[in-house]
Amino acid sequence: MGLRWKLTAAIAVVSALVALALAVVVHDAARFSMLSSARDVQDTRVQIAARIYDSTHRPTFGAKFNDPKLPPPLKAAAAKGLRATYVQQTSGAPVIWASMPMPNNKVLSINSRFTDRTAVLDDLDGVLIAGAVAVVLAGSALSVLIGGQLSRRLRKAAVAAREVADGTPGIRVRDALGSRVRDETDELARAVDAMADALQKRLDAERRVTADIAHELRTPVTGLVTAAELLPPGRPSELVRDRAQALRTLIEDVLEVARLDGADQRADLQEVALPEFVKRRVRGLAPEAVVEVRRDAWVLTDPRRLERILGNLLANACRYGKPPVEVIVDGPVLRVRDHGPGFPEVLLREGPSRFRTGSSDRAGQGHGLGLTIATGQARVLGARLAFRNADPEDAGGGAVAELWLPESTEAVRTAQAAGTTSVPGVAAAAEPPSGPADDGR
Known part of the structure; x- marks a missing residue:
């Protein structure tokens, strides 16, 4: 996997995590706000129902006295003479309760399910999911563009560095990158170019030393070969001529290697x-x-x-x-x-x-x-x-x-x-x- 796709995957994962966290926070905040609003509405309804009962002696809004399903927290609040609301969690939509104490040890209560608000939450969740997907896709597209540009610069630098390693003269990584962008790739290119220049100078110096030594040895060895040819026939003379010729061949080969190490050799095609x-x-x-x-x-x-x-x-x-x-x-x-x-x-x-x-x-x-x-x-x-x-x-x-x-x-x-x-x-x-x-x- 290249740098572009690694960067894209990283940004996509981070974008997804951030979008998920924001969606959870927004969902919980909206649910809490809606439940608080529903409890306020239910408390207002129970107060209105109590006033209507005092006037007409008839319960309204589905109110009940001493409802056997009244949650224990509301019973405890009524025993203390307090008006209260309560959210009862069920397998479906939650139930919103409101109660208040009445004379003769009666407790007036109203309850209704949170169905309409739950539909709103479902719609909100859909919007949050769509927004999260859009954020991930947009972040991935942006990371592909940014990562592609960075990857192209690094690939150009790698190609130029390989050409430098192959001995191609005049190649510089910073020139291969094209436009000057002050980033890590530009610093890397300058460092590689500096290293290549230093190595080239050292190689040129070693090649010149090798060529100079071989060239200086060529004249005396040529004289040695000529003198060996003048020796009288015999086994010792053959050994001297053989070793002198081997030394001459070695010097010629060293000179040829030194010339081939340079970049100025041209073929007559x-x-x-x-x-x-x-x-x-x-x-x-x-x-x-x-x-x-x-x-x-x-x-x-x-x-x-x-x-x-x-x-x-x-x-x-x-x-x-x-x-x-x-x-x-x-x-x-x-x-x-x-x-x-x-x-x-x-x-x-x-x-x-x-x-x-x-x-x-x-x-x-x-x-x-x-x-x-x-x-x-x-x-x-x-x-x-x-x-x-x-x-x-x-x-x-x-x-x-x-x-x-x-x-x-x-x-x-x-x-x-x-x-x-x-x-x-x-x-x-x-x-x-x-x-x-x-x-x-």
């Missing part, structure tokens, strides 16, 4: 025939992988960045999975699957994280940057990269990485359907990457 692109790239990156094309598609992407993603996914599958490694093209969806133990639960739950390589027995086999880079490149492409584990009953399970790419324009798809082999501005492949990247499984 082109129309790409996905099946042909994947087949050519897989032959160079992982010849042992099996390519299956279920449905052709043309996608709008950056070939260099797409090749980087594909290379990292294949390197991850080949390093941590088990053969066969399958690459499936299903329209604009690209899947890379192995038949190994699958992704760790922490990766499926939290997503790729830099310098986290999964289980402890894989220490030293990577730096945990491959899937992080792939995820960042997919974000730049406007694509979506997801990770899951296949069903163990489905050919032994394994890890599955799925990349959803944006499809190309209708004109290019029409050209492909017509069998056109070359389309202006369309790239079918790109040059192979400089080398494999660490994976993050």
Whole structure:
């Protein structure tokens, strides 16, 4: 239940309780006033009946002497020589009594039912119920309007906050709210914007430090790699060259991660025939992988960045999975699957994280940057990269990485359907990457 309906329900309940309380008070006050008026009328009638009896010696207005049904309180009042009235409650309408003492120990009394006044009370109760319903409905309608406005502002703030969390630059919650209203939502928006600015400054500072460190290390490491190539052949030289190249690859990956963390990355989008692109790239990156094309598609992407993603996914599958490694093209969806133990639960739950390589027995086999880079490149492409584990009953399970790419324009798809082999501005492949990247499984 949203805030609007919670507020509406609360106001409706409060309105109903207030209307009920007022209706009870008004009903009791009206009944008391009517009964008091009826008792005054009955007292006047008994006095008139007594005067008429003194003149004519005949009772009028239905008066009776020493009525056996006379209530005990009236008998007691008459014994004291007092004139009195009394309301006798019955199963139906109440009975109004009036009595006064007469000579010779006689008690003159008159009684009548409160029927006509009860009908008035019934009409009053109907009016009170209708008024209470109207108050509840009016209060509910007003609360829907007020709660709807507040709910819309909060939803706008939530959408803007999610965009800020996703790294969208230039988004501010206070601007998303629109008109300036000095309330709690405006204070919340200012607080969230201040927090986002502070976090962004801190992230920018950390990214600059990481990029500066990696950039400063690039030159000496390049010299180290060059010097290692000049060492005489032998096992020690191979170890030195291998570690120097690994260090160089790590620095390049750290630089790429730092660039992807920024908001200034732009993709050089082109129309790409996905099946042909994947087949050519897989032959160079992982010849042992099996390519299956279920449905052709043309996608709008950056070939260099797409090749980087594909290379990292294949390197991850080949390093941590088990053969066969399958690459499936299903329209604009690209899947890379192995038949190994699958992704760790922490990766499926939290997503790729830099310098986290999964289980402890894989220490030293990577730096945990491959899937992080792939995820960042997919974000730049406007694509979506997801990770899951296949069903163990489905050919032994394994890890599955799925990349959803944006499809190309209708004109290019029409050209492909017509069998056109070359389309202006369309790239079918790109040059192979400089080398494999660490994976993050």
